[in-house]
Structure formats: C-alpha cells, structure tokens
Amino acid sequence: MYTALILFILAGTIICLGGIYYRKSIALGLLVPGAVLLIIIAFLSTVVLPYREKIPATEKGVPYSEKALLGRQIYVREGCWYCHTQQVRPIRQDEGLGNISQPGDYQYDYPHVLGTERTGPDLSHVAGKYEDEWHKNHLINPRPRTLQEAGMAGKVLGSVMPPFSFLSKEEIDALVAYLQSLR
Amino acid sequence: MEEEVKAARPGSLGILSTLSGWSDEENSAARNFILSSVIWLALVVSVALIVATKFVWPDFLAGVAWLSFGRLRPLHVNGALFGWLSMSSAGIMLYILPKLTGVKLYSERLGNFACFLWNLLLLGAAITLPLGYTQGREYAEFILPLDYLLMIVLALLAYNVFKTVAQMKEKAMYVSLWYFLGSLVWVPITYFVGNNFLLDITGLGGKGPVPGVNDAMLNWWYGHNLIGMWFSTMGLGIFYYFLPVLTKNPLYSHRLSLIGFWTLAFFYVWNGQHHLIYGPGPDWLENVAITFSVLMLIPVFAVVYNFFKTAQGKWHLMFDNSAEHMPLKFFMVGGLAYFLTCTQGPFQALKTINSNFHLSYWVVGHAHLAFLATFSFISMACIYYILPRLLNTSVNMRLAHWHFWLLCSGLIIFLGILFAASIVQGAMWSAKLEEFDFITGRTIFKPAVEFIDIVRLLHPFYFTLWIGAGLMVFGVMLFVLNVLLTFYKAGKVQ
Missing domain, CATH: 1.10.760.10 (Cytochrome c-like domain)
Structure with missing residues (x-):
C-alpha cells in the first residue's frame, strides 16, 4: 500500500512540476488532462487506498435494532x-x-x-x-x-x-x- | 464601455423581464446569474439571523419543525455555497469570459437556461431541506434528484465555457481562464464522488455501501475539495482578473501565478482527512493530509505575494470614497482575508494546534473567514464593479458605504467572538482532574468542568455573536437592496 502511495505522490509531483516547467503546457491543451489526472490520483490515494484496509471488528460495531x-x-x-x-x-x-x-x-x-x-x-x-x-x-x-x-x-x-x-x-x-x- | 452601453438594450431590463425568457442579449446570462445570487443571499442571511438568535434564545420559534436549528443550518450553509457564492461566481465568470477570450459567450440562451435550472434546483432545496429531506452529510445535504439537477447545470455551464474558449483565436490564456476551466473540470468529479450517487438512494441509513469510517473520509474528501476545487478556484480566477483591473497596476508575476495554479491543483485534493485528525481513520492518512496542508502554503503565498506586489502603492485608494474606487474597498478586504484564512488553514492542521481547536467554534470562524470575508467580499466588489457597466446606470454610493462598514464591523465582532470562544472551549475541554488509581497504578483523567458549565460560560459569547451577526445581516440586506434598486432603476430609465 505504501508503495502505491509513494508512486501516486511521485506521479502527482511530476505532473505538477511539468505544468510549471513547460509554460506552454496550458496553451497546448494539457490543462484539462493534467487537472483530471491530479484529482484522480488524490482520490485513489486518500479514499480508495484506505478503503482497502481491513477494519477489525469491535464490540461497539454491532447492527442497530x-x-x-x-x-x-x-x-x-x-x-x-x-x-x-x-x-x-x-x-x-x-x-x-x-x-x-x-x-x-x-x-x-x-x-x-x-x-x-x-x-x-x-x-x-x-x-x-x-x-x-x-x-x-x-x-x-x-x-x-x-x-x-x-x-x-x-x-x-x-x-x-x-x-x-x-x-x-x-x-x-x-x-x-x-x-x-x-x- | 461604449460597447457595453450599446449591448444593454433599452426597454428590457426590468427585474421581471431579466428573469423571464430565454434572452440571447449579450451579458444577459451574467445579469440573471448575479440577480439570482443576490436574491438567494437575502434568504441565506435571514436564515443566518434566525440561527444566531436561536443560540441566545433557544426557544425562539420553538416547536415549528421546519424552523428548527438542525433544518435551518443546512439551508444556511448550502444556500450560501450553492445559492449565493456559486451563482455570483458563475455570473461574474460569464461577464469576464468575453473580455478574456475576445469572443462572445458561446450561447447566452444556454447560460440563461442553466441559470433557470439552477434557481429551480435551489427552490427545491429551499423547500426540501426545511422539510427534513437530507442526505445527512455536511455540504452534501441535497437529496439525490437535486444532485442530478446540479450535475446537469454544471455540465451546461462547463459546455458553454469550453465552447467559448474553443472559439478563441489567440492561444495564450490568462491565469483566470485556467482557474475557470480547472474548476469546471474538477467540480463535477468532486460533486459526483461526494454525493452518494447510486449508493444510497433512500438516505435512510443503516449498513451502507461503505463502512462509517470510509464514509467520513469520502465526505471530507468531497467537502474539502468542493471548497478547494470550486469556491477557491472560481474565486481566484475572479480575483486574478479584477486585481489588475481594480488596482490599475499590471499583474506582478505570471510565472508565480503558474506555480500557484499547478501546486494548488496538486496539493489541495489531498487535504480532506485533516478534518478528521485524531479521528478513527488511519494515522498514515492523517499524516499525509497534514503534510499536504502545510504544503498548501506554497500556492497560497504565490497568490498572496502576487496580490501584495500588484496592489503595492494603491492601498490608499481603499479610503477614496469616490464611486470609481468603491469596489476596491471590498476587494482589498477580501484579499487580506484570503491571506488570513489560508495561513490559518495549514497551521490548524498541525496536530498540537488541531487538538485544541478542532470541534470548537474556531472551525466555524475559519469557514466564515473563507466564505464570507474572502470570497463573498470579492464577489460583492465585483458585482459593484460590474453592475453599473452591465446596466448602464450607477449603484447607490450611500448604501454601498453603509454596507461596507456595517459588514466589516459585524464581521470583526463575529469572527473575534468565535475565535475567542474557541480558546475558551479548548481550555475548558482540556481541564482535567487527575486521580491516582492505587489498584491499577494508573492515573485517571476526569473532566474538571461539567459540559453544561462550558455552555453556560459561552452565553455572553452567543449574545455578542448575535449582535455581530445582526450588524452583518443588516449590511448585507443593504447590499441586496442596492442591487435590486439598481436593476429597478435601469429598467425604469429605459
């Protein structure tokens, strides 16, 4: 899981730095793909990755009447x-x-x-x-x-x-x- | 100016005539959006006053289900966000768009249709929320049909904007356009993920498609990104356009704005979990969120540095009482509040600070600093700037100045009291009695103050809060009156 997290952060960093470094990236129509990729990466790492973690059962976690x-x-x-x-x-x-x-x-x-x-x-x-x-x-x-x-x-x-x-x-x-x- | 005067065709600008019909007049969509946003603002602040009154006199309007606190609060929050701020931002964006692209808006009719649907959706929300139809998750209270409608509206708006930008001859885009395009891409994704689509249609609860902890994570991923990737970015797009226009200085650095844009796009979306620090979620996620929250200082200071450098030498214009510089008053306060709220953010995500301020009124203060003091002030400044140009008339300066000073003084009382109250709350919550247990050999901590005593301690705070809120509501009502009068005047003259 941590490997995936680090890879996601790396990918985000590359897109972010690429956007800053290549000033023309926006004029070339790379704004939308970059923006979408960044939000998807964050979604995968902060919502989907924790979802894959096992949740140990507790005494409090029982169905309601x-x-x-x-x-x-x-x-x-x-x-x-x-x-x-x-x-x-x-x-x-x-x-x-x-x-x-x-x-x-x-x-x-x-x-x-x-x-x-x-x-x-x-x-x-x-x-x-x-x-x-x-x-x-x-x-x-x-x-x-x-x-x-x-x-x-x-x-x-x-x-x-x-x-x-x-x-x-x-x-x-x-x-x-x-x-x-x-x- | 000349063109705008011509564009505002005479004889069709009464309040009713602007709302009805699928006009394809130039700027009619912007006009309708702004007018609707201001009308929703009146509703939102009225609700705010009722809610603030309930803190001082909890039996005020008691026994009426649809006027109870728990049902009015979502109406206040969602009304302010989706009614006032979203619509005014959209209206201002539609006004800016032709200026930045050099072409007409792709379709005014489509814009007007989106505005109509948006009002329909808000009307639905204003009826369903007080009746208790809610999804029960913060910022995502709208029931599913309204969610679908909002997605359609956003899609229509995005289509219109993208089509307009596609018509541009020159390919170099100003930073405002990046923010607008970005927001319109991000917000449908965020909204779709955060609103229970196809997951829990009944909203009745019980065992859901995801466990409660994951639901909380999803909720805050959504809640935070709605702020970050819609309100912030729309606000910043507007901010970057009006900064040079109002201060009459060229933008200090385009490079800095580029850095600000991409770092914001990268860092903001990772912050959601800082709303649940020390909560039941995984620790690694909290640490990631805190790291990215601190990194947010980079995009924030890129904007703030650009703001201060661009505004340099023009601060005295804030106190110039001429009609020309009146919007600047609001704008500069908005810029300063942006600096404050975005500096607060990263620091209150730190664990030590968070443990004292989380769950207290600090959070409420922070939210009002962001939405009211920052983005509402910027929107108000822009509306004051745009209206005379759109309607070929003038706003009432007297009302505008009263609006500014009432709102500012109310805001200072309101925010000061909320932040002070949060310090009291944090201190009282951490006051513990230590008891040494001889059998287990452990020290047991027990609350030293009964919870109800903390509430009693806050009573004077609630009262002062109510006075601040009253001043603000009065000020905002003057703004609403001013805008409506301007529309009325413009309709009557022609």
Missing part, C-alpha cells in the same frame, strides 16, 4: 450531528469521555455522524448515562420553563439545545432507543 435504526434516521434528519460529535479522540481534551473510537465502531453507521463541532456533549457512549425518562423530557424541551419543571429529570438550566416538541411520541421513543444503544 429496528427501533434504534429508526431513531438514527431521526437523529440524521433533525441534524443532531451538527452539534453533537460521536468521536472520542486519543488526546487530553477527550479523556474521561469513554473508550477511544476505533474504525470498527462505525461499521453500521451510514451516513456517518462523526460530527464536526461540539456545541453539545459527545454522544459516543451516552447509553446508560441517563434514564429513558430523562432523555424524553430533555428532547421535548431541554430547559425548565416553570419552577416545577426545574426539579424534573432531564431539564438542564442554561442548555442551548433546540426543543424537539414537534416530534411525535413514537419518534421520541425511537430517538431515545437510538441514544440508549450508543455504548
């Missing part, structure tokens, strides 16, 4: 993944969040929900942290709106999570089932 899968679709549809990551990195910032993410953990994740931003906490290992009731209350409205609500499970003062009161009861149940499956 039907209900959890439905919940996952809602998770994707409502854009939960814009604010919640599902990756634990091997660095100080992520210590204490649970096991470090392995490639095998995501075997049944499509589309991926790794996330890019952590406005809310990481959800890789959220299963079992809270009761189902907590999640339901939290999803409908994460903040306490009356004094009575302040003591309720799942009501967090200062949260900026959007309320998902528009989801049906079944949808909320499915979403909770998904969250409780993230071990």
Whole structure:
C-alpha cells in the first residue's frame, strides 16, 4: 500500500512540476488532462487506498435494532450531528469521555455522524448515562420553563439545545432507543 | 464601455423581464446569474439571523419543525455555497469570459437556461431541506434528484465555457481562464464522488455501501475539495482578473501565478482527512493530509505575494470614497482575508494546534473567514464593479458605504467572538482532574468542568455573536437592496 502511495505522490509531483516547467503546457491543451489526472490520483490515494484496509471488528460495531435504526434516521434528519460529535479522540481534551473510537465502531453507521463541532456533549457512549425518562423530557424541551419543571429529570438550566416538541411520541421513543444503544 | 452601453438594450431590463425568457442579449446570462445570487443571499442571511438568535434564545420559534436549528443550518450553509457564492461566481465568470477570450459567450440562451435550472434546483432545496429531506452529510445535504439537477447545470455551464474558449483565436490564456476551466473540470468529479450517487438512494441509513469510517473520509474528501476545487478556484480566477483591473497596476508575476495554479491543483485534493485528525481513520492518512496542508502554503503565498506586489502603492485608494474606487474597498478586504484564512488553514492542521481547536467554534470562524470575508467580499466588489457597466446606470454610493462598514464591523465582532470562544472551549475541554488509581497504578483523567458549565460560560459569547451577526445581516440586506434598486432603476430609465 505504501508503495502505491509513494508512486501516486511521485506521479502527482511530476505532473505538477511539468505544468510549471513547460509554460506552454496550458496553451497546448494539457490543462484539462493534467487537472483530471491530479484529482484522480488524490482520490485513489486518500479514499480508495484506505478503503482497502481491513477494519477489525469491535464490540461497539454491532447492527442497530429496528427501533434504534429508526431513531438514527431521526437523529440524521433533525441534524443532531451538527452539534453533537460521536468521536472520542486519543488526546487530553477527550479523556474521561469513554473508550477511544476505533474504525470498527462505525461499521453500521451510514451516513456517518462523526460530527464536526461540539456545541453539545459527545454522544459516543451516552447509553446508560441517563434514564429513558430523562432523555424524553430533555428532547421535548431541554430547559425548565416553570419552577416545577426545574426539579424534573432531564431539564438542564442554561442548555442551548433546540426543543424537539414537534416530534411525535413514537419518534421520541425511537430517538431515545437510538441514544440508549450508543455504548 | 461604449460597447457595453450599446449591448444593454433599452426597454428590457426590468427585474421581471431579466428573469423571464430565454434572452440571447449579450451579458444577459451574467445579469440573471448575479440577480439570482443576490436574491438567494437575502434568504441565506435571514436564515443566518434566525440561527444566531436561536443560540441566545433557544426557544425562539420553538416547536415549528421546519424552523428548527438542525433544518435551518443546512439551508444556511448550502444556500450560501450553492445559492449565493456559486451563482455570483458563475455570473461574474460569464461577464469576464468575453473580455478574456475576445469572443462572445458561446450561447447566452444556454447560460440563461442553466441559470433557470439552477434557481429551480435551489427552490427545491429551499423547500426540501426545511422539510427534513437530507442526505445527512455536511455540504452534501441535497437529496439525490437535486444532485442530478446540479450535475446537469454544471455540465451546461462547463459546455458553454469550453465552447467559448474553443472559439478563441489567440492561444495564450490568462491565469483566470485556467482557474475557470480547472474548476469546471474538477467540480463535477468532486460533486459526483461526494454525493452518494447510486449508493444510497433512500438516505435512510443503516449498513451502507461503505463502512462509517470510509464514509467520513469520502465526505471530507468531497467537502474539502468542493471548497478547494470550486469556491477557491472560481474565486481566484475572479480575483486574478479584477486585481489588475481594480488596482490599475499590471499583474506582478505570471510565472508565480503558474506555480500557484499547478501546486494548488496538486496539493489541495489531498487535504480532506485533516478534518478528521485524531479521528478513527488511519494515522498514515492523517499524516499525509497534514503534510499536504502545510504544503498548501506554497500556492497560497504565490497568490498572496502576487496580490501584495500588484496592489503595492494603491492601498490608499481603499479610503477614496469616490464611486470609481468603491469596489476596491471590498476587494482589498477580501484579499487580506484570503491571506488570513489560508495561513490559518495549514497551521490548524498541525496536530498540537488541531487538538485544541478542532470541534470548537474556531472551525466555524475559519469557514466564515473563507466564505464570507474572502470570497463573498470579492464577489460583492465585483458585482459593484460590474453592475453599473452591465446596466448602464450607477449603484447607490450611500448604501454601498453603509454596507461596507456595517459588514466589516459585524464581521470583526463575529469572527473575534468565535475565535475567542474557541480558546475558551479548548481550555475548558482540556481541564482535567487527575486521580491516582492505587489498584491499577494508573492515573485517571476526569473532566474538571461539567459540559453544561462550558455552555453556560459561552452565553455572553452567543449574545455578542448575535449582535455581530445582526450588524452583518443588516449590511448585507443593504447590499441586496442596492442591487435590486439598481436593476429597478435601469429598467425604469429605459
């Protein structure tokens, strides 16, 4: 694999330097073939080569139950993944969040929900942290709106999570089932 | 100038008449593209304001599914990218093309048709995204039918441009043309690869054609290349044309632009994985991506050095309030922001820096620095330059100056707050309590701050962010108003 990688980088370098050295290359109509070749080379080495790597199975990488899968679709549809990551990195910032993410953990994740931003906490290992009731209350409205609500499970003062009161009861149940499956 | 005045045929320039019909008037495609892009911009910034408000008052518009954060965010991002920036870049390119090639655009009708289809596609996106139809991958949220439509539009645009270039008598091409041709070759490939074509039509999830990790790699290869091989390269093509035009200096070095072009084409496409540093992907790939990210300094500084050398001695014109030099204000800010954002990029790919800033609001700031402060400013400058020439009238200077200063002051607040917030986030995330476990003999690190306390700490940041966003949205709305008024005025005079 590394041989292929080095060959690809070499090929790219030759095209790139050739383009710079032969000023006339563009006028000779070599722009389009060069441009296409460069992007294909990069695609082969950074997408196809890693795809050929074997992914060892992990305990986390198991199929979702039907209900959890439905919940996952809602998770994707409502854009939960814009604010919640599902990756634990091997660095100080992520210590204490649970096991470090392995490639095998995501075997049944499509589309991926790794996330890019952590406005809310990481959800890789959220299963079992809270009761189902907590999640339901939290999803409908994460903040306490009356004094009575302040003591309720799942009501967090200062949260900026959007309320998902528009989801049906079944949808909320499915979403909770998904969250409780993230071990 | 004389020719352009004649080309803008009287009696056919009202807002409605420019949008309707398959006109084959000269520059009508450019005009329609620019007008549409500005209308989409109004939608995008309105959505942005709602989204920013939701951070301060999360119960704002609560309980309405299609106005919830998770559905408006993709509309904001895709609208800004495919609605405003893509269309304005395409419009400006269609205006530049005849000037650089010395021949007329191959087919104005085809250009207008592409513009119509593009608007149709965006209308579809503006309806489907808030309704929750999404592919669930960043920058690739459009559902499959819209993806197909976008591919068709890109193909039409590329065909038009290539046919125009083929008619050129002289074979020496200016650097802008390389970038345009390059972009139009790269973007269909990138878009095709990144958008689940024939892979997952339902978008429902579960076990897909590729495992989740590979899907993430593919997603970021696409996401990064869309920025690099479409928005950047289109922006740079426009930048290289308007740099000598606006500063009235000759381009400093053509050789440097050649180096910049080929190194960008080579290095940019390898960077995708730097969005997943320390993630579950293979380490070697991350290291390759980081290496190429640092190498990006070469094409970036080729552009930046050319920019500074060409603009030398003309900086004072930024503060010249005449109508002639007004576009230069926006243009110079865009050039400076390009320098900033492209210097940030390679450094934030370094592992030590990345560990502190990844997943924080730094990323959001970086994205706005690239798309808003750089390429939107360049597009706005060019629209201010082009409109009076296309429509044979003038833009409102008062509104334009308000637009500039409101947008700039809002931007400084907005970016400053995002970068400051990211430092707070990084510091709070790495605050750990150490516990020595006597049984295993290992030190255990536990978060010293509850996550919700970090959120509470960010509340004042969100509020200031909202003020910055409000100023920017106000400024941009003045721009939209100005452009619409200019179109209206041009229609009315004739």
